[in-house]
Amino acid sequence: MSTNDNVEDVLYEEHPAMFRNRPVYFVFCCLLIAAFGIGLVMLLIWYFQSIGTTLIITEERTTLRRGVFSKYTNEVTHDNVRNVQIAQTFLQRIMGVGNVGISSAGQSGVEIFVRGIPDPERVREIIHNGSRGEYEPD
Incomplete structure (x- = not known):
């Protein structure tokens, strides 16, 4: 009988949002599908x-x-996180998405950067509070 005590609970797992991250580009691709069909290729690559x-x-x-x-x-382990950066354009704020960058003490730049993540403020909260063992999921 073996138990695995090394299993970590996943507090957040998301893919970048498509429409909410870049609504103008999404509509543009849809218009290209209607007009020429080439927008479908662009949407598939983006998807x-x-x-x-x-x-x-x-x-x-x-x-x-x-x-x-x-x-x-x-x-990046949370013990080593030095900085969590969140950047949101006006449209991203309205849509509830943003860009997240995470820096650690071991590197000089941003180690993890991802665009269009839903609820970026929650990401920051989980990283800061989760590293101190204070985060409780919804």
């Missing part, structure tokens, strides 16, 4: 980029995974 990007936050670490066929993973 696979969005579905292939996942931001996962557990009690101990934040992980960014990218890729559908090949994989890229970057991970």
